[in-house]
Amino acid sequence: MRVRYDRDEDILIIEVMSEGIIDHAEQVDGVIVHLTRDSRLVLLEILDASEFLSSLVRVTMRPSPEEELLPA
Secondary structure: OEEEEEOOOOEEEEEOOOOOOOOEEEEEOOEEEEEOOOOOEEEEEEOOHHHHHHHHHHHHHOOOHHHHHOOO
C-alpha cells in the first residue's frame, strides 16, 4: 500500500494494489474508487482530503454512548 497527498489539489491518494490495471472508476460524494475489470480495488482518491480527515477525527474522538454513561 502506498499513500500520497497532493497539497495543491487537497487530494489523498491511497494505492491499494500496485499490480492492478485500472479499468474504470466510480465516484461517491468526495471519494473516487478505481477498480480493475473484475472490480478489485486498485486506488482510492479522497477529494477535499483535509475536510474529510478533520471530520473523521471529530467522529472518532466523540465518546461512544457507553462511555457517555460512565461516571467521571
